[in-house]
Amino acid sequence: MPDGPGLELIRGEIEQDHPGAVLDTSFDRDQPALVVDPAQILAVLAWLRDAPGQGYRFLSSLHAADYLPAEPRFAVHYELLNRDRVERLRVKALLANPTEGLPEIDSCVELFPTAEFQEREAYDFFGIVFRGHPDLTRILLPDDYAGWPQRRDFPIGGEPVAFTYNERNYG
Amino acid sequence: MRDRQLRARDMLRGDLEGEDLERYVEERVVMTNFDKMLGWARANSMFPLTFGLACCAIEAPISLVTARYDLARFGAEALRASPRQADMIILSGRVSIKMAPVVRRLYDQMLEPKWAISMGACSSSGGMFSNYAVVQGADKFMPIDLHIPGCPPRPEAVLYGFTKLQRKIMGNPDQGWRQRYNAAGTEEWARGGPRSEPNPEAAEAYEEARGLIRA
Amino acid sequence: MASGHVPGVKHPYGPLTPGTSDAADTEVMTINIGPHHPATHGVLRLVVDLDGEVVRDLKPVIGYVHTGIEKSCEDKSYWKVIPFVERMDYVSYFFQMEAFCGAVERLIDLEIPPRAKYLRTIFLELNRIHSHLVWLGTTALDLGAISMLWYCFRERDKILDLFEMACGQRMHTRYFQVGGVIEDIPRGFEPKLREFLADMPIRVQQYQALLDRNEVFLSRTKDVGIVSRERLLELGVTGPLLRAAGEPWDLRKTFDYLAYPEMDFKIPVGTVGDGYDRYRVRVAEMVESVRIVEQALDGLPEGPFIADDRKYVLPPRSELSTSMESLIHHFKLVTEGYRVEAGEVYYAIESPRGELGCFVLADGSSKPARVHFRDPSFVNLQAFKDMSVGGYVADMIASLGMLDPILGGVDR
Numbered sequence: 001m002p003d004g005p006g007l008e009l010i011r012g013e014i015e016q017d018h019p020g021a022v023l024d025t026s027f028d029r030d031q032p033a034l035v036v037d038p039a040q041i042l043a044v045l046a047w048l049r050d051a052p053g054q055g056y057r058f059l060s061s062l063h064a065a066d067y068l069p070a071e072p073r074f075a076v077h078y079e080l081l082n083r084d085r086v087e088r089l090r091v092k093a094l095l096a097n098p099t100e101g102l103p104e105i106d107s108c109v110e111l112f113p114t115a116e117f118q119e120r121e122a123y124d125f126f127g128i129v130f131r132g133h134p135d136l137t138r139i140l141l142p143d144d145y146a147g148w149p150q151r152r153d154f155p156i157g158g159e160p161v162a163f164t165y166n167e168r169n170y171g
Numbered sequence: 172m173r174d175r176q177l178r179a180r181d182m183l184r185g186d187l188e189g190e191d192l193e194r195y196v197e198e199r200v201v202m203t204n205f206d207k208m209l210g211w212a213r214a215n216s217m218f219p220l221t222f223g224l225a226c227c228a229i230e231a232p233i234s235l236v237t238a239r240y241d242l243a244r245f246g247a248e249a250l251r252a253s254p255r256q257a258d259m260i261i262l263s264g265r266v267s268i269k270m271a272p273v274v275r276r277l278y279d280q281m282l283e284p285k286w287a288i289s290m291g292a293c294s295s296s297g298g299m300f301s302n303y304a305v306v307q308g309a310d311k312f313m314p315i316d317l318h319i320p321g322c323p324p325r326p327e328a329v330l331y332g333f334t335k336l337q338r339k340i341m342g343n344p345d346q347g348w349r350q351r352y353n354a355a356g357t358e359e360w361a362r363g364g365p366r367s368e369p370n371p372e373a374a375e376a377y378e379e380a381r382g383l384i385r386a
Numbered sequence: 387m388a389s390g391h392v393p394g395v396k397h398p399y400g401p402l403t404p405g406t407s408d409a410a411d412t413e414v415m416t417i418n419i420g421p422h423h424p425a426t427h428g429v430l431r432l433v434v435d436l437d438g439e440v441v442r443d444l445k446p447v448i449g450y451v452h453t454g455i456e457k458s459c460e461d462k463s464y465w466k467v468i469p470f471v472e473r474m475d476y477v478s479y480f481f482q483m484e485a486f487c488g489a490v491e492r493l494i495d496l497e498i499p500p501r502a503k504y505l506r507t508i509f510l511e512l513n514r515i516h517s518h519l520v521w522l523g524t525t526a527l528d529l530g531a532i533s534m535l536w537y538c539f540r541e542r543d544k545i546l547d548l549f550e551m552a553c554g555q556r557m558h559t560r561y562f563q564v565g566g567v568i569e570d571i572p573r574g575f576e577p578k579l580r581e582f583l584a585d586m587p588i589r590v591q592q593y594q595a596l597l598d599r600n601e602v603f604l605s606r607t608k609d610v611g612i613v614s615r616e617r618l619l620e621l622g623v624t625g626p627l628l629r630a631a632g633e634p635w636d637l638r639k640t641f642d643y644l645a646y647p648e649m650d651f652k653i654p655v656g657t658v659g660d661g662y663d664r665y666r667v668r669v670a671e672m673v674e675s676v677r678i679v680e681q682a683l684d685g686l687p688e689g690p691f692i693a694d695d696r697k698y699v700l701p702p703r704s705e706l707s708t709s710m711e712s713l714i715h716h717f718k719l720v721t722e723g724y725r726v727e728a729g730e731v732y733y734a735i736e737s738p739r740g741e742l743g744c745f746v747l748a749d750g751s752s753k754p755a756r757v758h759f760r761d762p763s764f765v766n767l768q769a770f771k772d773m774s775v776g777g778y779v780a781d782m783i784a785s786l787g788m789l790d791p792i793l794g795g796v797d798r
Contacts, residue, residue, distance in 0.1 A: 028729050061743050061760035079732050086640045114622025117768050140449035142269045149303055156461050157303030221424050225451050225794050226476035237539035252424040270450040273421050304454030323557055
């Protein structure tokens with residue numbers, strides 16, 4: 001992993017080309033992370049992939065998380081991997097939940113084709129719309145399912161367990 | 172022994188009459204009624220449907236038909252892929268909400284008499300997954316004849332359940348209890364049944380599905 | 387029916403009607419290889435556009451065994467999550483346990499003792515052999531080599547006996563805990579394991595004798611489902627699929643975790659990336675795993691099998707009747723569970739299908755706020771379209787077998 005100073009170097013270099021893109025860096029438990037402005041996420045990902053010193057060409061995982069009750073609520077995580085230097089880097093884009101409609105962010109399918117299914121999954125579970133995705137439909141849940149299950153305020157569902165003892169004795 | 176020999180000699184000579192003859196025949200000939208024989212035949216030559224959903228599928232049907240826990244001993248090794256040719260469906264694995272209508276349709280396509288085994292905790296009652304995505308027990312949408320607990324149940328447990336089902340079939344139970352599950356009248360006929368008239372909605376859905384690929 | 391022509395896709399063996407070109411009117415038929423199908427390795431639904439026997443387009447529809455595991459995990463304390471996550475990819479259950487336990491151990495910065503590392507390595511490699519045996523049996527069954535199923539499952543039953551001896555259950559053993567493993571191996575385990583390890587390479591040779599130069603197998607897998615290495619990397623494909631295409635990428639070698647740095651093993655790498663290479667890579671991996679288990683068993687250090695930190699690890703039961711403090715720890719751990727400070731971690735290991743990553747987001751309470759698994763089968767399924775378009779339907783089924791998807795992991 002790029003260590004602390006290495007992370008700051010990356011941040012500095014991105015700031016030169018795309019000012020205002022990187023909002024924060026963190027180096028928690030040996031895992032570096034860049035917090036990026038969602039409007040410039042494609043520029044940052046393209047820079048990380050193509051800039052000569054970097055080479056984060058492999059997107060290991062694209063997933064979303066719900067940080068309720070913290071604001072902004074949603075985050076899309078991009079786990080990047082540089083296979084030449086064997087280093088991982090996490091890029092986070094924080095999205096707030098708009099009062100109406102769904103949170104939106106640009107889709108990175110053109111940069112990383114592996115994101116196709118994974119963005120659909122984030123849409124399916126959180127309701128995050130990826131602008132520019134070729135086929136943004138539900139992938140794991142039935143097509144007519146209503147609701148975004150993985151959000152923190154969605155109930156877990158299921159039934160309470162009925163015990164025969166209770167049913168028999170207490171009606 | 173001598174007695175039997177004497178009676179056999181009488182029989183051959185045509186000397187046994189009346190009560191003696193009846194007793195002789197009863198001892199020699201296996202008398203049964205047709206239902207019992209039918210039940211015995213059905214139980215010992217089941218054709219299970221190859222239907223595996225999740226983890227339990229690795230234990231059965233795959234592990235059950237392999238050499239150690241041989242399902243062929245019970246006459247059920249001919250797993251059929253088509254529901255029309257099968258008479259037993261083993262629901263092995265968790266039934267998710269997307270899969271439930273498919274399972275029901277498969278069950279409807281099977282021909283009578285048919286049996287359903289719910290294998291494992293997930294298909295019997297939702298198992299450990301008490302959440303939005305798993306149907307809490309396949310009982311909720313189709314009649315099940317036998318539940319086998321376990322997560323996953325050992326193949327021996329499934330075989331024990333299978334023998335219990337066999338005894339149930341040999342006892343020739345009345346299938347009318349399935350009315351409770353609305354299981355009569357939902358059979359899917361290929362031709363000539365209640366749903367055999369041309370279905371414009373199906374044609375429209377087909378066109379829409381093709382549109383999905385085109386787009 | 388409208389005539390459809392997908393430009394740029396050629397028939398592999400020339401146009402359908404000799405004397406015409408590919409641009410002739412063709413009738414394309416959309417069929418549904420439904421969720422219930424004997425060859426789809428689980429409940430995978432494929433909507434396939436067929437032009438005669440040639441596949442023009444393919445759309446996998448998944449979600450038929452979606453269990454909401456990730457959502458359920460948010461409702462349970464950390465150690466209760468372990469049985470949930472092991473049921474995702476239901477053939478390689480130890481790997482999911484390792485991914486989750488490893489991620490939580492990084493979150494709480496807990497070091498596991500060396501004996502636990504070696505034991506975990508042993509069980510992970512046994513699970514890898516188990517997964518490849520299941521793959522080989524079912525894929526050979528799909529391709530028609532039916533007797534392979536019986537042989538592979540005979541070996542698989544031996545491995546499951548070993549699991550049952552050590553962990554109590556054949557599948558979904560809940561053996562790994564945060565901090566180590568839940569119990570030490572019993573006394574008869576080592577000789578029985580050595581007996582199995584002595585036997586396994588001979589069996590693999592027998593499998594290879596059956597399939598390696600088998601003409602039918604070769605014609606069904608040679609040059610079938612080739613995707614270039616660059617395209618595979620773009621699609622995020624890892625594991626034996628990537629290694630068969632010639633890329634020597636294996637997380638066991640690149641990232642140091644558990645006892646792998648101390649093991650001496652090779653990574654089989656293919657050349658062309660067709661079905662036959664994938665088969666050879668996986669069979670060679672089985673042999674390498676046997677070597678790893680032998681080395682781990684030889685070098686198994688003495689010591690505790692689980693970490694000592696009572697804040698996160700259950701105390702041994704023998705202490706419960708003597709020490710009040712142990713009793714309090716046990717009570718707290720079992721009822722509420724331990725609390726993990728806020729933070730997030732992504733930890734990836736090499737499962738039999740590729741990179742299995744676990745993302746755990748902790749928010750300071752005793753339940754994880756988000757558990758997400760980057761499942762290799764889910765990502766590898768994106769390569770399926772590239773593999774099958776332009777080939778025949780039968781080749782599509784062969785590619786599906788060589789892709790080795792496990793729908794429990796795909797759907798989670």
